[in-house]
Amino acid sequence: MAQTIGWELYRSLLGVLQQGSLSGAARELGLTQPTVGRHIATLEQQLGVVLFTRSQLGLLPTNAALALRGHAEAMASSAAALARLASGQGDAAKGLSGTVRITASEVVGVEVLPPIVKALRDQQPGITIELKLSNRVQDLLQREADIAVRMVRPTQNQLVARQVGQIELGLFAHPDYLAAHGTPSSLQDMAGHAFIGFDELTPYLRSVAQRLGVKREMFTLRSDSDLAQLALIRAAAGIGFCQVALAQRSEPPLQRLLASELSMQLDTWVTMHEDLRHSAACRVVFDALADGLQRHVASSTGA
Template sequence: MIEPSDWSLLRSFLAVIRRGSLSAAARATGLTQPTVGRHIDELEAGLGVALFTRSQAGLLPTEAATALVPHAEAMEAAFAALVRAARSGGDARQPRGVVRISASEIVGTFVLPTILAGIRKRYPEIIIELVLNNRTDDLLRRDADIAVRMIRPKQDGLVARRIGSVPLGLYAHRDYIARFGLPDMIEALAAHHVIGFDRDDHSARSVASSQLPISRELFSYRTDSDVAQVTAIEAGLGIGGMQIAMARRNPALVPVLANQVAFELDCWLAVHEDQKDAPPIRAMFDGLAEGLARWVSEGGR
């Protein structure tokens, strides 16, 4: 019978699921191949089901294994949260520990470093981990402690604070305008090179409105990286959306349809309600709220 505390078996199970073989799983976990194989045998014996079948392509998961994956991943996330919580103890007068922050590419790359540098001066014993993505579920999965989001988190169990709104607009490099001209109406964009998403329309949905119908077919340069979209605009590849304050820092960028197209993104700070009072998380949350509020009040500069 499998004991609930025997995490090592499930750790090996997930490694085999993700790597496809005992040898690759052993390299990923730092265990020996026989140990990983023994873990799988013990897990199968304890559960009373076969989890893998052998093939020329490696180990293939059975239906039972596939059904087990989300539960094993939930345990993995909970264990990671437990480790972070254990590291976050200490004197509340000088918070210390690990705080993992999740933010969008743009905010994490261009906004947070300066804010985090100020927080580091006040709380030098906090270890900062930063992960860049646009997911809204990472707090509930305990993949992060604090999230900076440009859309309101709606999941139960989260404490969210609205920081303010950041204006966006359409821009193009002056070299692009010199070559292709400046569109004078929204409909004219169809004849231009427009930069936008590829397969992930999360960011586009955040700013979509009746002003500008957004679809993948509109774009002749497609990437799901927000940073890659900004650098493409700055390279003259086409017309795209970006924060107005960011665009103003580059004198080579020209506003496009400024009187017809304008967007705003709300900035939110969120934390899981079970973690909000941990000293390092509270210190980081308050520091981020202060820094982001200043950034928003200055127009996103």
């Protein structure tokens, strides 16, 4: 290909892939439907492939379009990261500004980060925070987020990482559940209880399950949302795993079970791409997260 293909064509391609139609992509991208159609036609011409076929169900992507999707998503993430980084290059005399995108697990994002973010915004009101909550590990190298809170040690050399400590995980139940169903004295006793846990076994959960000695088949209440699992425990629906600090501050406090048999320390890291060290906003957010999480880790000690 002699010509350079513009990003706007791939942006329209991704829009159609995500929305399933030209009209849906146009609404999502703020363009007209004919413009999106021209983008797709131009991209097909320049690449020399057919990207979509029409059917009663709408536009169906060809194998060529599906092969391009991951690269288009990476371009979209890079473009968004560029916009966030550029937004923070304003007048330093007016204070820090810009948008910083943080990714964390659901339970950390809902139960742990809000007071940290609130304190940060009190000190730096010019910084806009985006929270991307997912139990999938977001790819910082692809710029899906600027800063990540992770329970596994990052291995990529291009990442700046700070370990903030270990969060203890234990087995807990609501006092009302135990009053109604009794307190198990061993892991074998769990067979007669409502045991809350995961449904889909991801590689990370597999390593956790192996260390704790539990299997999917043992769970009678299953969810891949750690927030849903925590809500079930707090609703006295059964017994499940929970961070010690979150169990202690529940109302009423959750009761810990089998502490000597079922305990696990989760390494906790704050990470960001090394290129973002030059962004003052990212550095401030990184340090605020690390400091706040260190306080949370300190509150996790104890039974």
